[in-house]
Amino acid sequence: MRIGFFAAAAVALLVASCGEAGLPQIGAQAVELKADDMVHGKSDAPVTIIEYASMTCPHCAAFAKDVVPQLTKDYIDTGKVKYVFREFPLDGAARMASAVARCFSGDQYFSFIDLLFANQMNWIKDFDGNGMITREDIEEGLSQMARQAGMPRERAVACANDEKNLAAVDANWQEGQTRYNVGSTPTFIINGTPHIGEISFDALKQVIDPLAGG
Numbered sequence: 001m002r003i004g005f006f007a008a009a010a011v012a013l014l015v016a017s018c019g020e021a022g023l024p025q026i027g028a029q030a031v032e033l034k035a036d037d038m039v040h041g042k043s044d045a046p047v048t049i050i051e052y053a054s055m056t057c058p059h060c061a062a063f064a065k066d067v068v069p070q071l072t073k074d075y076i077d078t079g080k081v082k083y084v085f086r087e088f089p090l091d092g093a094a095r096m097a098s099a100v101a102r103c104f105s106g107d108q109y110f111s112f113i114d115l116l117f118a119n120q121m122n123w124i125k126d127f128d129g130n131g132m133i134t135r136e137d138i139e140e141g142l143s144q145m146a147r148q149a150g151m152p153r154e155r156a157v158a159c160a161n162d163e164k165n166l167a168a169v170d171a172n173w174q175e176g177q178t179r180y181n182v183g184s185t186p187t188f189i190i191n192g193t194p195h196i197g198e199i200s201f202d203a204l205k206q207v208i209d210p211l212a213g214g
Helices: 008-017 058-066 068-076 092-101 106-118 135-148 153-160 163-180 201-212
Strands: 038-040 047-053 081-087 187-190 193-196
Touching (some): 047 058, 047 163, 047 201, 058 068, 058 106, 068 081, 068 201, 081 092, 081 106, 081 163, 092 106, 092 153, 106 135, 163 187, 187 201
Parallel strands (some): 047 081
Antiparallel strands (some): 038 081, 047 187, 187 193
């Protein structure tokens, strides 16, 4: 089945909506975690970082590769930060990938997210060589990634199309837009204040330290 979300137009959407660093938006809001939030870190950490990200966003992948390991070592593992990952899919492929990820939990969830980001161009590809990425191509790519995480192909395909998982992903997308005015990825909500675009570890450290008492 060919689906328009995976056509060339979607690439243009990713370029426009997956952006580099920008200025913080004005206006902090209270941070409220939800029962189905994916959280890494201690519940009483003084700093909460919520990332709205799309699994097909290259800037989100760069943050996962270049910043998250040091953030984890210096702030999450030390109890200063809890990191919340919320899906903000920019296309159908990202939506399906997020649904598969939600079949994992705890550390396995975050490990699978890291795997998808690290291999972004491997699972988003035209397996049939027909010049247009199809739903079946995305299912195959996600199945290959899931097998590396110990999930059988049939389970991965079922998760990619699971209505409950997709509803949770869609709810995060909707809330990101309506509550925090998210329009691009990555967007970070740090103790209630939005910061738009990719951010380096050094820049993130400057934001975190005063909030963490460091």
